[in-house]
Amino acid sequence: MINLLAVKAIYFHEMNRTRRTILQSIISPILSTSLYFIIFGSAIGSRIKEIDGVTYGMFIVPGLLMLNLLTQSVSNGSFSTYFPKFNGTIFELQAAPISGVEMIIGFVGATATKSIILGLLIIATASFFIDLNILHPFLMVFFLLMTAITFSLFGFVIGLWADNFEKLSLIPLIVITPLVFLGGSFYSINMLPEIWQKISLLNPVLYLVSGFKYSFYEISDVSIWTSIITILLILLILIVITLLIFKKGYNLRN
Amino acid sequence: MKKNFIQIKKVSKIYKNKFAALKNVDLNIQEGEIFALLGPNGAGKSTLINVLCGITYHSKGDIFIDGIDLTKNRKKIKSLIGLVPQELHLEAFETVFDNVNYSRGLWGKKKDNNYILNLLKKLNLDDKKNNLLMQLSGGMKRRVLIAKALSHNPRILFLDEPSAGVDIELRKEMWDIIYTLKKEGVTIILTTHYIEEAEEIADRVAFINNGEIILVEDKNVLLNKLGNNKLVFTLDNSFKKVPAVLNKYSYKISKNKSCIEFFLSKEKNEVSDILLSIKKSKMDYLDFNIEKRSLESIFVDFIKKEKK
Numbered sequence: 198m199i200n201l202l203a204v205k206a207i208y209f210h211e212m213n214r215t216r217r218t219i220l221q222s223i224i225s226p227i228l229s230t231s232l233y234f235i236i237f238g239s240a241i242g243s244r245i246k247e248i249d250g251v252t253y254g255m256f257i258v259p260g261l262l263m264l265n266l267l268t269q270s271v272s273n274g275s276f277s278t279y280f281p282k283f284n285g286t287i288f289e290l291q292a293a294p295i296s297g298v299e300m301i302i303g304f305v306g307a308t309a310t311k312s313i314i315l316g317l318l319i320i321a322t323a324s325f326f327i328d329l330n331i332l333h334p335f336l337m338v339f340f341l342l343m344t345a346i347t348f349s350l351f352g353f354v355i356g357l358w359a360d361n362f363e364k365l366s367l368i369p370l371i372v373i374t375p376l377v378f379l380g381g382s383f384y385s386i387n388m389l390p391e392i393w394q395k396i397s398l399l400n401p402v403l404y405l406v407s408g409f410k411y412s413f414y415e416i417s418d419v420s421i422w423t424s425i426i427t428i429l430l431i432l433l434i435l436i437v438i439t440l441l442i443f444k445k446g447y448n449l450r451n
Numbered sequence: 452m453k454k455n456f457i458q459i460k461k462v463s464k465i466y467k468n469k470f471a472a473l474k475n476v477d478l479n480i481q482e483g484e485i486f487a488l489l490g491p492n493g494a495g496k497s498t499l500i501n502v503l504c505g506i507t508y509h510s511k512g513d514i515f516i517d518g519i520d521l522t523k524n525r526k527k528i529k530s531l532i533g534l535v536p537q538e539l540h541l542e543a544f545e546t547v548f549d550n551v552n553y554s555r556g557l558w559g560k561k562k563d564n565n566y567i568l569n570l571l572k573k574l575n576l577d578d579k580k581n582n583l584l585m586q587l588s589g590g591m592k593r594r595v596l597i598a599k600a601l602s603h604n605p606r607i608l609f610l611d612e613p614s615a616g617v618d619i620e621l622r623k624e625m626w627d628i629i630y631t632l633k634k635e636g637v638t639i640i641l642t643t644h645y646i647e648e649a650e651e652i653a654d655r656v657a658f659i660n661n662g663e664i665i666l667v668e669d670k671n672v673l674l675n676k677l678g679n680n681k682l683v684f685t686l687d688n689s690f691k692k693v694p695a696v697l698n699k700y701s702y703k704i705s706k707n708k709s710c711i712e713f714f715l716s717k718e719k720n721e722v723s724d725i726l727l728s729i730k731k732s733k734m735d736y737l738d739f740n741i742e743k744r745s746l747e748s749i750f751v752d753f754i755k756k757e758k759k
Contacts, residue, residue: 200526206556217544285540289599291506293557294529 203295207303208310211277215311222273222311223318226265230319233261234326237383248385249416254327259409260382262319266312266344267377267402271369274308274352279359297443301353308349309342316341336421337412340428344405347432348373350439357442376402381410386418401427456482456638457503457607462512464498464662472498473509474662480655485629485639487653487670489646489750495662496642497537500609503640505529516607530558533605537612539592543585547576550584551598558603567602574598574628590621597628608632610641614648626652646750650674660754673749680743682713682725684736694732700725715741 215222238254245253281287290300323329331337351368359365380402386394397403398419408424411417417424457480464473473495480486488496501507503514505525514521516528542550551567571577574594579587584595593613600608610629614622622645629639629652643649649656649670656673658666666673690708700721701714715721722741729736 200559202559202561203557206553210553210556213545213549284542285538286542288506288534288536288540289554289557292504292529292532292534293554294526294559295557296526 200295200299203293204299204303204306207295207300208307211304211307212310214277215273215307222269223315226269226315227318227322230261230265230322231326233257234323238326248388249414251414251416252327255329255414256385256410257383258320258323258327258329259413260377260380260406261323262316262341263344263380263402263406263409264374264377264382265319266316266341267348267373267405268369269315270308270312270345270348271352271355271373272366273311274305274349275355275359275365275368276352277304277308278353278356279362279365280356282356282360283362297440301350301439305346305349305353308352309345312345312349313341316345331413332415333412337409340405340409340412340424343428343432344409347428347435350432350435354435354438354442373402376400377406379403380406381418382406385416401431404428454482455479456517457640458513458515459499459503460513460515462499462502462509462514464495464502464507465510472662473502476512476659476662476664478657478664478667480638480640482638483633483636484654485633485641485652487649487656488640488642488659489649489656490642490659491754494659496659497611498662499659500534500611500640500642504532504534504609530603531606533600533603533608535593535596535600535608535610535613537615539589539596539616541584541592541595543583545584546581547571547584547587547595547598548580550595551602554599555602558605560603567598570598570601573631575624589616590618593617593621593625597625601632605637607638607640610639612642612644614643614645622648658750658754680715680741682715682722683740683742684711684713684729685738686710687735687737689735694728694734696728696732697725697734700728712742 234254234257237257242253242257247253248256281290295303320329355365355368359367379397380400381397386397386403389397404419404424404427407418408421408428411421411424457478459476459478459480462473462476463471465471476495476499488499490496498507502509503516503521505521505528516531519527521528545553548567548571551571552562552564555567556562568577568580571580574597576591576594576598579591584592587595593616597610597613613625617625626648629641633639641649641653653670656666656668656670657664686709693702693704693711697713701716702711703714704711713721713725726739
């Protein structure tokens, strides 16, 4: 039987941490997003011609959203899992009658919730700077939810793997951020030379950004179905990896 | 006779580097008793506790708690256990109340603010309930760890070195808490370096060394069996040699000839005989007293024998 009360305890414990660190968790990404809009949307964006029929300010909304969703989900997810190992309170999670799945639901649920709140706040912030019109709101919510859950789970795996703070920030800094920037967040891959277009197709984040763009403006670099399948596939791979980790007890028990 | 609540049958723990932290450990712990696990550093005390708590997986053997097989129903067994670890690992930025409540939730118990408040009161933490954990002293943190372990009404409480870094006053307060828990029917298992702690509060003791249990005994029986008393005379500078009349007793003279110890037999009342013999022999001494052999000296002897 699932220990729902334990899941609830972990979830609210993590949400309380967000409340305590609201500046770092919520306000900081909103501020940086606003700066992106002021610089790229208004100052520079006003001199850039429309891309695929939308203004540059509108064009960057899905990319900015994805940038924040991915980096915050991975950072928060990895930190919330690594921190109990760092301060030694992991003993309590190991001794408590909680299964790996319950632990994942609690931790990943809380991280994904933070990311979803953040995503919604970024959309609200964007609407102050541009005339935002989401053509497929349900599809947008689907991508928002799936991206938040998938990359929170990715953060969870990184948190289990990391044994120091350097490793903790390694993946978000040297993998996630470059992939988002090179994944068509701030440009259409059609603007690249053909060879780079082909290379860009190897970047999984491109499919996520493209899916998001489609849900907003019906413009995309790849088919919407490819984007949907990609996010589901990444989630599936991460679920399998996480279950294997729990089975082997990697960094969790002796 | 009380039932064997915890049954440990031929349990071994061998790490990947082939180090055997536990070797064929056989042990039965009864319900409601205070059981002390004594051993030097690295003896396997914490490993055994971690195995019983389900944190570390044992390599061989069987463990049953309340008749439940640990390997088959780890979750059920974990729900019976409260653990107070040796290190003071706590969240720094959370309040005492929230953190204790969190533990209760982790063990799948419904929120019960009154229970937590009473528990904090019992542990003299009620005036600290809104304090951040980082603001507490070491002793207070130890109390919080006990509160966390008791937050879900465990039937077994493991205390790993509960007196480490704790002053005498708090140690005695903790002993009172342990007595109260015993009265409430909680089975208490503690590891300790302070042998006097085991001597004071334990019902039974086990000596563990190099991953092996070398002795399990009722504390009072052990002290009666091996806790022979000594009659110790402090000698003056004029002492040369032991009078022949005293040779019938078992004794030992210190290297600098400053004292002589007579080992008293349990069966005979030898004190008055020795005193009379000394008076007759006119052996001079400055003072005498009777020393009770402590659990600590029994423990040290056992460990020395093991090393040989």
